[in-house]
Amino acid sequence: MSDTFKPAADDVQILQREECFSGFYRLDLLRLRHRLFNGDMGKPISREVFVRHDAVCVLPYDPIRDCVVLNEQFRIGPLGKTDNPWMIEMVAGLIDKDELPEAVAHREASEEAGLELSALWPVSVYFPSPGGSNEQVHLFVGRCDSDGAGGVFGLEEEGEDIRVHVWTFDQALQAVRDGVIANAASIIALQWLALNREEVRRTWT
Known part of the structure; x- marks a missing residue:
């Protein structure tokens, strides 16, 4: 059976x-x-x-410069389990009613990183913790121009204080190996991009 x-x-x-x-x-x-x-x-x-609401996570990627744009912000979950509860992660946001995941990706990239995404590449839809949560994550890589990216962003009314970094792809992948990047969505997206970078760059450049 x-x-x-x-x-x-x-x-x-x-x-x-x-x-x-x-x-x-x-x-x-x-x-x-x-x-x-x-x-x-x-x-x-x-x-x-x-x-909880389903979420959208998007990794902004500049295929010309071979760079990714990553956010740094305080997260309550790691508090007490790590010396540094400021996480390096991707642009992310929750899906409101009647919103498409793609629309959330574009909105959050603008609000959290000051970026305009010119294309989205769907990576996966997955359950990050199916043993105890009904949340689904819609994961994308987003094409961006990283020239001039950086600074501090976020919505004050939502308590957001987000510092934006531009790293080479190799730097970001090394941060995964070193445990500097320690959240599932970012690890999945960067490892996916490591496997598919040539195709993504060929398509987007």
Whole structure:
């Protein structure tokens, strides 16, 4: 059965759903059961799920100069687990209702880095933490002109204080190897670009 099992609509039964907390994010408690690989329905289990908007992350890339534009900003998650909770990461933002991921990518590049993206290359749509969150991330590489990029950006009303860096692609990839870049979306995007850089540069130049 395990080799032929293909999930269907009735293979997960939600028995109860309770909203435990609601703020900028939400936490729900679900009681459910699901089909086992042996074909039986499993026993009821309880799972918390962190409910949040889907996100867009875009790596601005200048194919002419072979440079990437990266953001540096304070993040609450690493606080207490690292000596430096200022993360080097990509342009990113949450998707509001009725927004296309591509529109979010363009908007956030302007707000967070002062950049205009002339093209987007879809990389992946993935779940960063499927064991406890329903968030999906839409990942792109965006074509940009890095000449003159840099400075401090962000929306004051959202508490943003973002310093923008321009690094050569080799510098950025070395930062992944050294653990300086330590967030999943940036690592995935830079490794994808390492594998596909020749095609991207050939297409965009």
